[in-house]
Amino acid sequence: MALSLGACQSPARQDAYKVVGSSNSFMAPTVSGARNYTPAGEKDAPNSNVAYPDPETPIYYDRPLSESILSAIELGNYSRALQVSGYDRLLQMAGPYTVFAIPNEPMKHVSEQYPGGLLDPANAQALKNLMGFTIVPGKWSVDRLRRVIARMQTHAVGLRTLSGALLTVSVEPGTNQLVLSNAAGTINRIWVTGIPQSNGVLYFTQSALPPVFPALPVAGQSQVALGVKSAPLAAPASTTH
Template identity: 25%
Template sequence: MNFKKLFSLTLLALSISLSSVANVTNPENDKKIKKETSEEKTIVGVAASNDNFTTLVAAVKAAGLVDVLNSKGPFTVFAPVNDAFAKLPEGTVGTLLKPENKKLLTAILTYHVVAGEFKAKDVVKAITDNNGIFVIKTVQGGQLTASLKDGKVILTDVKGNTSTVVLTDVAASNGVIHAIDSVVMPQ
C-alpha cells in the first residue's frame, strides 16, 4: 500500500473525527448501554461518525484511502471540516472527486496526514523549541510549517496558504485528529 495514500486517508479521517462520539445502543437499560468512544474507532470511523467531516469522508472514499487510514498507524491527521472545503473555488470538490482526478485528490489528502501521533501539546512544544516554527513532513512527501498566532496553531502550506487548527486531540484507535478550517495544498 502506498505510504502517500495512507497519509491522505488519515488526513481525511482526521477532518471527519473532530469530536468524540458516543453510541448508545439501548438507552432504556443502563447495563446494556454501550458507549463507543473515539478510541475504539479508527480515524476513518471517527470522521465518518461526525457530520463536520462528510466532505472529507467522501474524498477519502473517492481516493481509495479508507483501508490505509483504517490501518494500524499511528497517524496524525489535520482534517479539514466541511466549511474548509466550501472555501475552495466553486466546483473544485466535485472535480477532485471524479475518478480521473484520483491521483491529485490522493496527493491533497495525504498532504494532511503525518506519520506518528502528535498531540496538540507535542506540536506546540515543537514550535516553541524550534524558534517559533515546526516543519512537518507529510505522508504525501511535502512539508507543512506550524507556527503559533494568538495562541492558536497555524499551518502554512508550501504555497503560503494558511489554516488554523480549530479542534485538537480527537482520539482514534490508530492516531489523533486535529480539525482545521482550510484545506492546505501541496506543491
C-alpha cells in the same frame, strides 16, 4: 527553515474490537447542517426526529480514525474523498497517523474549482495530493507539537505528509494558537484540536490548505502546487479540545 520530522507506522490493521472500550468521547460540532436544512412547511410532512440542523456527533477516544471520520457529520465530504482516494484504508491501520480533516464547506469549495468536481476520475491526482497533505505519519498531539516547536529557533516544525509536501505547524504570535501553513506561506487555522484516537490524533481545520511541492528539476520549470485556494469556514465554531 522549519525542522522536518517523520515517524514510523505499523501496517497492521487497527482492530477496534481488541481495544478496551471506554465512554471517553468528544462531541464534534456540526455547522454545515444549518446551511442545508429547510424546516417543513405547513403543508409538508412533519420534520423527522433526526432532521435537526446542527446535531453534534460523539467521537470516541478508543476508536480508530477511519471510524471516527466516517461518523462525524461535519466530515461527510472529507470522508467520501478519503474513500475515493484510497486513504480510508490506510486510516484503518495501526499507524499511528495524525489527520487534519477538512470540514464540509471547504471541501465543497474545493470540489467546485475542478471540472466535474474533485471526485471525478479526471482529477484523481489532485485529489490524491490534497488528501495526502492532510495526513501526517506519527501521533502529534497538541502538547507534543508545542514541546517540539518550543525547542525550535524558528518557532515552527515541518511535518512530512503522505503527499510528500511539507506541512508547517507554528505558534501564531498574539493568539498563541497553533496554525498550519504550506510552503507558499498560506495559513490554515485549526478548528477542533487534537482528539485522541486508538491509532492517532484527529484535528478539524477551518480551510482546505493546498499542498505546495518543490520545483521540478527541469530548466525553467516553475514551482507547481497541485491544490486549490484556501477557503475558510464562514462561521467557524469555537469548540476545541
